[in-house]
Amino acid sequence: MRTDRNRCAHPTFLKNSLPFTPSAESARLHIRNALALVLTQPPKQGKAALESLQALVLSPYFPTEIPDAVARLKGSELQSARAPLIMGFVDLICFGWPDSNSPLHTKAAALVALLAIVELHRKEALPRLILNVNKLLMHTEEWPVELGCSLAIRLAEVGEKVYEPGRPIVRKWLVAPSKGAKRARVVQKALFIGWLRDDAEAAILQLKAEDFGDVIDQIPPEMATAAAKLYSSAKTWDEANNYASRFAIKYASWFSERDLDLIFAEVAAGRNDLPGSHGYREFLAALAAQDESKCAGVAALLESHGLEGVNIKQEPIENARSALT
Structure with missing residues (x-):
């Protein structure tokens, strides 16, 4: 429409030296489009x-x-x-x-x-x-x-x-x-x-x-590591369960091997009260819900810290109990 408008408003001579003259059908089509697309529309600016x-x-x-x-x-x-x-x-x-x-x-x-x-x-x-x-x-x-x-x-x-x-x-x-x-x-x-x-x-x-607890997806590694340190520092049963429910379980799939190693090392050393909390068993269950390769890595970490005998892929909660007693 714009091209034909310019040809009509500013006479354009074709190769045969005659001015551009649109057909009656083209003129009717342009009139229809002008009405439908412009003149019947409300102001937009x-x-x-x-x-x-x-x-x-x-x-x-x-x-x-x-x-x-x-x-x-x-x-x-x-x-x-x-x-x-x-x-x-x-x-x-x-x-x-x-x-x-x-x-x-x-x-x-x-x-x-x-x-x-x-x-x-x-x-x-x-x-x-x-x-x-x-x-x-x-x-x-x-x-x-x-x-x-x-x-x-x-x-x-x-x-x-x-x-x-x-x-x-x-x-x-x-x-x-x-x-x-x-x-x-x-x-x-x-x-x-x-x-x-x-x-x-x-x-x-x-x-x-x-x-x-407010961040539940796309956890940055720096934030996951800080969360792991906080979780591993839980000194009481209440703290352990509070941390687990607020963020540790949600972060399970975002913790790196180093983060998990820190958590399990503190558990093995007895420097926190995670083993006595039901939240820790739920945390292990969340780890068990991951794919087999990650589960194998978690099992290896547990074993390396003396928490051996845990097949968390099959029965995470029961096996977590047996590992921590």
Whole structure:
């Protein structure tokens, strides 16, 4: 349509020196397409479009999961939006969420929509988000800084582009994130940002049992090792069961051979109260649920520490009892 329009608006002479003349059928087709695709559609730019998108995000039916939110935004003005509307939508959320006078203030759906628009229109949305995050970090109020730090750590592509003046602010927030933030998840994300990695590794050492329990997938090796050290240090029956239920059982498949070696060494030396806890037997059962090669490695470690005679693949709980009595 655009090519034929240009040929008609700016006379183009063909090889036979005659001006381009579309057929009547082509003209009717273009008129139909112009009506269907452009003239009968509501405005897609400007204030009205942003108000419509804001209402969409504030709807109680707006999805809470990012993939679903992407699908929903595809059915809105953002499906075929140009860069100005996309950037305007990013601005609307970035500066509306921390504004106490905005309907979007602290709305979880707004953050889901923001992450969704980055997925949907990454080329236009991501650079704008990086720019906005750096602006937010320069604020002195709590909410803008909170959002800036959260987005910088949540999206490594954004975090890597934080300007030097904003980096000390993100580092401080990493040590003491907001009450609503899951501290271990924040640290987990921070490990993937080059300039923040050392701070993240230091923050891991400050995590508690309840923090480790908040991370249940894609456990970084550094976090698994710290969790293994904490689990192996349980001095009481209550501590042993608490650690097992909160994180050790969940981390079973993420512990390395070195992590397990540490745990079993402390058990064999009698420096913890794991053997007396039912949580430890459940931990062994979780190890037994892994594939045969890993189970063989666990059995070898147990045997190397004098906890021999354990065939945890067949009857993990009963055999764990026999090994520890």
